[in-house]
Amino acid sequence: MPSYTLVISCPDRVGIVAAVSCFVAERGGSLLESNHHTDVAQGWFFMRNVISASSLQLGPAQFREEFAPLAAKHDMQWSLRDNSEPQRVAILASHASHCLADILHRWKSGDLACEIPCVISNHENLRSMVEWHGIPFHYVPVPKENKEEAFARIMDILQRHRAETIVLARYMQIIPPQMCREYAGKLINIHHSFLPSFIGANPYMRAYERGVKLIGATCHYVTEDLDEGPIIEQDVIRVNHSCDKDDMVRLGRDVEQAVLSRGLRYHLEDRVIVHGNKTIVFSS
Amino acid sequence: MPSYTLVISCPDRVGIVAAVSCFVAERGGSLLESNHHTDVAQGWFFMRNVISASSLQLGPAQFREEFAPLAAKHDMQWSLRDNSEPQRVAILASHASHCLADILHRWKSGDLACEIPCVISNHENLRSMVEWHGIPFHYVPVPKENKEEAFARIMDILQRHRAETIVLARYMQIIPPQMCREYAGKLINIHHSFLPSFIGANPYMRAYERGVKLIGATCHYVTEDLDEGPIIEQDVIRVNHSCDKDDMVRLGRDVEQAVLSRGLRYHLEDRVIVHGNKTIVFSS
Amino acid sequence: MPSYTLVISCPDRVGIVAAVSCFVAERGGSLLESNHHTDVAQGWFFMRNVISASSLQLGPAQFREEFAPLAAKHDMQWSLRDNSEPQRVAILASHASHCLADILHRWKSGDLACEIPCVISNHENLRSMVEWHGIPFHYVPVPKENKEEAFARIMDILQRHRAETIVLARYMQIIPPQMCREYAGKLINIHHSFLPSFIGANPYMRAYERGVKLIGATCHYVTEDLDEGPIIEQDVIRVNHSCDKDDMVRLGRDVEQAVLSRGLRYHLEDRVIVHGNKTIVFSS
């Protein structure tokens, strides 16, 4: 069913729900889904409405124009997305295939509502898999001595493909600050530990050495502080004394791809609102 | 924070959220929590609002009076609860102590917002535990040849204690149809299987014989159809070949009490709306 | 590390572990992993030993020859597998791609120790994916009026490819009794419900109608009794009132492929022993 998604966050005041729902109702808008959250401690309000497109008497451009004064009055941060226009999601991958393969399969099955204009990797080994899906593959090596030029090329490719969201599918390279800022709130990473445990390198080895009984993965927005960005989704899996580090790596792969694909889905459906360094996730 | 909870279900139409939120906003009401659900296929709408009591310019009686015309116009089923008046929850138990002990401990810790006016059991063994909590204990044996009289006594006790919600904490007796109707939507059972698996007696023995790898429990409203009422909450726990039937009973107890206490909490916080034979559960 | 896996089940008697472990130790065998289970109620004993190949002073053929008298003395059912010879796993698929794609990706990544000599399907849509993996794809339609001939062709293909294990990756066709018997204990199905809930067709629709709060999947050996064979592995995922039947299908896919790949791994590593209609699963 064609629909628009209206997402709002603003200071909490009496009458905001009334104002927004009256605005929508007066234009004939039928709500397919509506999620609210009030952060009582901080006095902040968050809202997501999915509105049936066919019920509305105006298009998205006019909606935005008419909504702007109301939004301004209530100091809203807001967006209206036309869900008939799938987002353009570029994927950065390294050598490991599991997260990329999972996303590509979901996309090809029609299970993930987006376009994938390109995959960029610093290795060649996944080219064939990507191209079999009919997606352009760009090989951009990232030499230690000249990362700057590599990321300039990557930024260029992303812009040519008009990427709106970037997924780091176990990309394993540190993203330069400028790119973090450019794609703030649009750059999604999967970290292979249950953050804040095992921030940084080699989390499985450190989990093995510590003797934890669960290992996990964390999907988060990338910020300039490595592994410190707003968390979108996490999950864990049980391990025991019979698991060596390689078993943890293997078991962890399943959690990584599950957590990344859930986090990406929430993001694509505008279910995630970043507030400070935390997220509101209106998971269905 | 003192609050009221307004719960609504009605045919879905454009403007209902607007009407309700305008009604609340015009009376100064500040929303602490708001949950919506539209069943698009059935054209039905469900809403739960928690309103700060101190923000409202009127009390609950007047709120109900003024809201009634709006509710009638939209064919709403609705209720407004003053959360400063805890519900009165009577518990029926049999010989097993775990679910009862768990609820009593949560209640005593201030973790479950209700009053427990009485516990009724067909065994004497839990009397001391109940009375230590300062709660009246009624021993009502249920002889096979005269169940009718026993349940008449039980109904009488429930009414004298003005019980609003009845919890069957592994009560193990079939509730007569009249009592099911009398307390429709207010009579909560915990069944010791993952329904609809193993409906009826001895679910753990049957789970053991089938060789399932997970066992579970189901919290549901009691209807005249045994084990067929609307499901509120379910959960499972892993078992394996080394578990005999007694191990399953032991492991199952933890799931039963967890599922029952979650289901009861959802019920007490008016998070559960029964629609047909299913539930909408606005779990936080 | 090259290894053999010795799997034994027999009536429980004092001295069996001693006899087997002495046999292995006398031939220099170093145990890499050892799992035991005694079913005390039934008086039956189960054992799985992984033995370092390089530590043994004899090869698998001679091991089997020398072990046979001991096995006979204790009425053992037993097998010794040389783990350097991967099993040959044929896959039967229908229209849905997710379980097949998952197994193929794990196999291609070197994560699943087996050979996949062929995929057989009653639809053509997955041919390209299978062939991209370098695996022969056989299209065998199964017309309602002539299933017998279709399954004769399938049996012929399986035998030509010397398939040892058959995986039904959401195959959706009822396997004829003769094939069930031919591949008893080697024919693995994934059923899209938490058995014994929703045996038979359309489990997601029935789960939706019942209003369950968890949906699941079951990996089991196929027997002539549909959906009644020994269960290898099960798992569930949480759903709620906002999930319609299509959401359940989508969420269920992830559980199906996870449960199938775990069950298949256990089978390939000889961790599963069928006893009556149940399984011992020495999951690591």
Next chain:
Amino acid sequence: MPSYTLVISCPDRVGIVAAVSCFVAERGGSLLESNHHTDVAQGWFFMRNVISASSLQLGPAQFREEFAPLAAKHDMQWSLRDNSEPQRVAILASHASHCLADILHRWKSGDLACEIPCVISNHENLRSMVEWHGIPFHYVPVPKENKEEAFARIMDILQRHRAETIVLARYMQIIPPQMCREYAGKLINIHHSFLPSFIGANPYMRAYERGVKLIGATCHYVTEDLDEGPIIEQDVIRVNHSCDKDDMVRLGRDVEQAVLSRGLRYHLEDRVIVHGNKTIVFSS
């Protein structure tokens, strides 16, 4: 069924299982349960055997005497417990009741095979609950300026009650090094976070501030390094943006008591072997 539990860890060599199982079999011992683990990387072997007492032709004292030479030959660390003699478990609690109430209920239901000779607390509020269970309650305040004397009193009480295992049921006081050493491998704590996340104080507040999507609890042996001891068991529960810190505390309580009671059960059944700073847990 009366039984002994024999637990062994030693350098891995060919023939150890054979030697131990021959020793047991020669004395008529019937194995009820047997768990093995080989740490191939470290070359270390771990074994737990539960032996039917009635099948053995000798008592535990004589078993130990006859087994000692074999153990010495293979450099074993080992123990043989007569399971008809329940362990004596003392509990240290502070103000929070949930973990203590859970353990006491399990013990009273006959679900936890131990004796509880006493509960010690630095608060008086749980006295009535403990004494209702018929267990001596010792109030030992721990003033900041004189912790040493307090812990001397605690040690004295523990020794008078011949406590073998000490459970810190949310005790909230740092255990002095001498007591850690005295009860090494016998002093069990529940930490209210998923270690190594949020080591130290106020883990729920820090989890809330970080915006994690799962919170957890960790049961571990206490060592002189706070929160760094060998982990026995962990688990997590899902939280979301609607949970404030108090909700996390409430939800966390259920995980804490579940994890502590599982960990304690494993310990009491001699399923846990400490090796370095990690544990082998032969969970059934």
